[in-house]
Amino acid sequence: MALAYSGERHDAPRVVAKGQGDVAARIVDSAQQSGVFVHDSPELVALLMQVDLDDRIPETLYQVVAELLVWIAEIDRSGMSGWDEKSV
Numbered sequence: 765m766a767l768a769y770s771g772e773r774h775d776a777p778r779v780v781a782k783g784q785g786d787v788a789a790r791i792v793d794s795a796q797q798s799g800v801f802v803h804d805s806p807e808l809v810a811l812l813m814q815v816d817l818d819d820r821i822p823e824t825l826y827q828v829v830a831e832l833l834v835w836i837a838e839i840d841r842s843g844m845s846g847w848d849e850k851s852v
Contacts, residue, residue, distance in 0.1 A: 765809045766791055766800075767821070769833060776820040777829055782813055801836050808832070 765788070766781035781791050795802050808828060815821060821829055 765812050766795065767812070767829065776823075776826065777833075778820050779812055779815045779817055782817060784813075801839065803832065803836070805832070 765779070765783075767777040768780040769775070769777040782788075783791060792802055808825075811825060812821065
């Protein structure tokens, strides 16, 4: 599962990649090779798998995704972005 967010105030993150098994492994590998933070949250992934590819996340997930984005931004600012968390 992968999300993209433009950072625009009135724009919600979009689901830009999703899959299970080998597809999920390729998404994770590609993200890690590109230096993109990968986080393990099976519950959130299960909810996001219900969102169609290229669709924006539903309002019901705004809070949890916003908290995740803030957390990732804090990790980036602290210089700890090399963490090796995984998401499938």
